[in-house]
Amino acid sequence: MNPQKRSPRCIVIGAGIVGSSCAWHLARKGAQVTLIDSEQPGQAASFGNAGCICKSSIFPFSHPGAIRKVPAWLLAPNGPMRIRWSQFLPSMPWLYHFWRAGKASRVEEIISAQIALMNTVIEDFDEILAQTRGEALRKSDGMILLYDSRKDFARDAWKYESRERLGFPWQRLTHDELRSMEPCIRLGDGVAVFEPEWQHLLDPGVATRWIADAAFERGVRWLNDRVQMVSAGADSVSIVTESGRLLQAERLIIAAGVWSRALVGQLGYKVPLISKRGYHSMIGQPNLAIHHPIMSASRHVLLTPMQAGLRVSGTAEFAGLDTPPDYRRAKALMQNARYYAPGLAGETITEWMGQRPMLPDSLPVLGPLAEQHNVLCAFGHGHYGLTQGPTTGRIISELVFGEDLGIDLSPFSISRFRSP
Ligand SMILES: Cc1cc2nc3c(=O)[nH]c(=O)nc-3n(C[C@H](O)[C@H](O)[C@H](O)COP(=O)(O)OP(=O)(O)OC[C@H]3O[C@@H](n4cnc5c(N)ncnc54)[C@H](O)[C@@H]3O)c2cc1C
Incomplete structure (x- = not known):
């Protein structure tokens, strides 16, 4: 697909904070989006989390000595x-x-990548909350x-x-x-x-719901169904749902939280999610x-x-x-x-x-699959998915529209889990 095309057809799987933010950003830029989830928006991990927007949470859970604490x-x-x-x-x-x-040199790389992703989380929340009536749900009390x-x-x-x-x-x-x-x-x-610098939301599930609602107001089509099969060819992607629908588009965004593993598995990728x-x-x-x-x-x-x-x-x-x-x-x-x-x-x-x-290195998978460039990954945010959801949505929309990213996505590539 020509990335500059004005209104690419996109399917987003998952209406948690990540998928809802992707749908909202894509629609704002003029994409024709279908958002699909077997639940209502904001019901899974995005519903009951601690609500914190934690920009300074840049340290991976694995670091030298961490494994020794496990017993x-x-x-x-x-x-x-x-x-x-x-x-x-x-x-x-x-x-x-x-x-x-958790090796020292790897920890430094992970921290650098996490800082780059965390860098704009507050500004990305400023933007999405202002335009989805969610500002009243945010507190900036540290x-x-x-x-x-x-x-x-x-x-x-x-x-x-x-x-x-x-x-x-x-x-x-x-x-x-x-x-x-x-x-x-x-x-x-x-x-x-x-x-x-910490902020928090007074109801992360409702904030997610409002982002999805704002996406629907911008023309995003809602499908309450479970995706059973995904496939990708050179020019198009397609999905088959539990109720038997077949949908085709130019781009597929996999934002299905922990369930993303099975979906990318169908496309030949094994991730330790x-x-x-x-x-x-x-x-x-x-x-x-x-x-x-x-x-x-x-x-x-x-x-x-x-x-x-x-x-x-x-x-x-x-x-x-x-x-x-x-x-x-x-x-x-x-x-x-x-x-x-x-x-x-x-x-x-x-x-x-x-x-x-x-994921074991505490970083999400962001960006295209190595071989099927029309499938974009947006999953694996672990402890910080609420914080990084709106930023991820913006980055995915920039990828689809071929815009400058302002971040190096290589540390977030799915290929990092391929055996050497
Ligand atoms: C106790 C707890 C506290 C937390 N506290 C914080 C915090 O303070 N700050 C923070 O930043 N993060 C926090 N997190 C992490 C955060 O909640 C998650 O990282 C984030 O919600 C993940 O969002 P998501 O959109 O990727 O996934 P989810 O919210 O899980 O959404 C995935 C969606 O995909 C749908 N789906 C899956 N498979 C399919 C399919 N085949 N077809 C259709 N739909 C499908 C699911 O139904 C679901 O709605 C916390 C998590 C927990 C559990």
């Missing part, structure tokens, strides 16, 4: 990680790639990071040295400062850090007032004040795609939250599980 995490009763026994062997190749991504001890804080010293060097603002809070910002939080002998499950407990009418997102680096829990109450989220569970949720993980998050906010309760508590589309 302790797995053994701790309320620990941040679980692997279901059935997933133990299937997780091994992914853990191997994870370990390899985030407070807690460590239970000075020893825990010292372990992250390298991150603060890097942040300092790279110009990400942060500030260590005195206990008095913490008390004045968050009177209900108890920290004992721990350390609190404030990161002023897994579901890293997370949970939340949503406390309606909480009895304690929390004003900022508060994250514990020691207990791996995040408390976010939202429109519907206080969301307590986190955890990493490797359980495969289709096994039922284990809501003990959501209850463990509540116990960890009560360590800092004793007596935390509310009128209602609802529990939720979502699947982070996670």
Whole structure:
């Protein structure tokens, strides 16, 4: 297809924050877009996440020494990680790639790539929220990071040295400062850090829904159906849906979160994309007032004040795609939250599980397939998909229209997982 063509026909699979943002950006530039999802927009991982727009989250989960922490995490009763026994062997190749991504030289490359992608996330949110009526859902209050001890804080010293060097603002809070910002939080002998650049959404699911709605207002066609088959020829792409529809277009955008693995698999690509499950407990009418997102680096829990109450989220569970949720993980998050906010309760508590589309090097796959250039990948954003969704949508639209990208996409290429 001629990339300069005025109104290319595009199919976007997946109406999470990533696919909805792709559809909106493409339609704005004049593409004829069909957005397809088996659920309603903003229902999967994009529904129940912690809502944080975290520009400074540039560090990969794998780094020198990270793999050694895994056994302790797995053994701790309320620990941040679980692997279901059935997933133990299937997780091994992914853990191997994870370990390899943690070599010092590779970590530097990953951080550089993540910085490049994070560079414009705030401006991309400014643009998309302003034009989709979502601005009222955004707060720019920063985030407070807690460590239970000075020893825990010292372990992250390298991150603060890097942040300092790279110009990400942060500030260590005195206990008095913490008390004045968050009177209900108890920290004992721990350390609190404030990161002023963080923002959060009061309802990430609704924000995603509104982006999709704005795309529909711009003429995007909505199809509530499941894609079963994808194929790509030299001049066109086609999909077949569960209900038997056959659709053709010039470009296919795969933005199906963790389910993208099976779709690119049909086109001959094997990616180590897994579901890293997370949970939340949503406390309606909480009895304690929390004003900022508060994250514990020691207990791996995040408390976010939202429109519907206080969301307590986190955890990493490797359980495969289709096994039922284990809501003990959501209850463990509540116990960890009560360590800092004793007596935390509310009128209602609802529990939720979502699947982070996670690659071992913590970077997403962005850009065309190596051989089928008319298929564009936009998946695997892991812990930062909300943050990077609007930016990804803009980049995908720039690729389709043959515009200047302003970012080198080679670190995000699907080919990085090909065996040497
Ligand atoms: C507990 C938790 C907390 C998080 N906190 C944050 C945070 O604070 N900040 C942040 O930036 N990120 C956060 N994340 C990560 C973020 O939620 C995800 O990275 C992001 O939502 C992924 O968006 P997506 O659009 O790629 O996928 P999804 O939202 O999962 O959407 C994929 C869509 O594709 C559809 N689909 C799949 N296969 C098909 C098919 N064959 N046919 C049709 N439709 C299909 C699905 O139905 C789904 O709607 C968190 C995640 C979790 C679980």
